[in-house]
Amino acid sequence: MEHHDIEKAMMRNSRRGNPRNNSISRSLSRTTWSMEEVFSGGRHSRRRSSRAVDEDEEALKWAAIEKLPTYDRLRTSIMQSFVETEQQQIPQSDTNKVVVHKEVDVRKLDMNDRQKFMDKLFKVPEEDNEKYLKKFRHRIDKVGIRLPKVEVRFDHLTIEANCYIGTRALPTLPNAARNIAESILGLLGIEMAKRTKLTILKDVSGIIKPSRMTLILGPPSSGKTTLLLALAGKLNRDLKVRGEITYNGYRLNEFVPQKTSAYISQNDVHVGEMTVKETFDFSARCLGVGTRYELLSELARREKDAGIFPEAEIDLFMKATAMEGVESSLITDYTLKRMTKV
Structure with missing residues (x-):
């Protein structure tokens, strides 16, 4: 006869008024409750106790690290790992993972x-x-x-360049040599080659808010790269720049912008x-x-x-x-x- 059938029979006898059967029924109920506690509640309590032990061990490790000098404390940390050990208290599982703090x-x-x-x-x-x-x-x-x-702001930003005309603008070795010679003559105030003024950015203003991602869209040769180079403080010195660029109210000549921002080519x-x-x-x-x-x-x-x-x-x-x-x-x-x- 199954355990549930025995318990039902005891309940029927208890309704008939048999005190002996009532005591047996209560005894079986206590036994069943205690067995369930062993195989269910006991397991949870062991898990809670092991978790408490792990937390105490970690707290002791942190307390030991805090006693170290500042130089050593900033170079020492705790690494958690799991080690499988034999578990004898729970027959259903042969191994149990234990947290190790190192x-x-x-x-x-x-x-x-x-x-x-x-x-x-x-x-x-x-x-x-x-x-x-x-x-x-x-x-x-x-x-x-x-x-x-x-916060980066740029107000009325205009960038212009003086460009060579025709074949003189081609990147050839003779043109490169002539550029060097003309740059030397330019120091003396002598201009030989004809140039034209090219406006890359004209009267551009905007704000780049902190903690946000800003997307710059535009067709090719619209000045996107020039704008980013200007904001990063990496523009070519030959370009003429008008307007103002500030980082939290500071101009680019008041600090080193390369330590705050970077342009990735x-x-x-x-x-x-x-x-x-x-x-x-x-x-x-x-x-x-x-x-x-x-x-x-x-x-x-x-x-x-x-x-x-x-x-x-x-x-x-x-x-x-x-x-x-x-x-x-x-x-x-x-x-x-x-x-x-x-």
């Missing part, structure tokens, strides 16, 4: 650790990139850091002997880390004062991408990972 030097990550970390943080680059940016924004907002924003020149990864790493080292290290220092200081433990994955990525002198950056790994997914 202190790592972000400058000395080996290939296996880098690959595991990237696979965990950016499983789907198109989706996880947005999640990472939101977590990054939440972390800096939590301690009250406001990232600087730049359509034609990139690479070394043929270098692989794609080596090219990215070389470019990253040439660009440097910018203000990421200063931001990380201020962020770590405020989190330490407020007693806030950061998320391990976000902290590791931010620290690894803010270190100078690293031969291979995690930004390169992320870029290659996203390219392979396209």
Whole structure:
């Protein structure tokens, strides 16, 4: 007879008024409840206890990192990994994954650790990139850091060029030699070749708002590239520029615009002997880390004062991408990972 049939029989006897059967029924109910707790509730409690142990272990690791000097603290983070161990308490599963928290030097990550970390943080680059940016924004907002924003304005911008006429404008070796000679004579005030004035941009005004993407549309030779070069402060000195370009109210001659903005040409020149990864790493080292290290220092200081433990994955990525002198950056790994997914 099944367990449910026994329980139904006990319930029928209880309705007939048999006290002995009533006590047996209550005893069976307690036994059933205790067995269900062992195989269901007990499992959940063990899971909760293991999760609490993992959180306590991570908190102890962060507390140990906070006691390090600032130089070492900004280079040390926690890497989480899963290790499969035998689980004897639950017969249904032979193995159980346990979280292991390991202190790592972000400058000395080996290939296996880098690959595991990237696979965990950016499983789907198109989706996880947005999640990472939101977590990054939440972390800096939590301690009250406001990232600087730049507003670019250009008022009544006019750009003109003096061009040669006819075959004199062709890029040939004789013309190049004549250009050199005429430039020398031009210093003496002697003009020999005939030129005409070409207006590339005429009385252009606009505002590029911060935290927005601006799209510039126009037909070929309409001045799109010239406008971008002018905003980046990389115009040819032979061009005549009228008007005003400001970054947050500062003119281009009042600071170094190349440290704030950059113009990326359509034609990139690479070394043929270098692989794609080596090219990215070389470019990253040439660009440097910018203000990421200063931001990380201020962020770590405020989190330490407020007693806030950061998320391990976000902290590791931010620290690894803010270190100078690293031969291979995690930004390169992320870029290659996203390219392979396209």
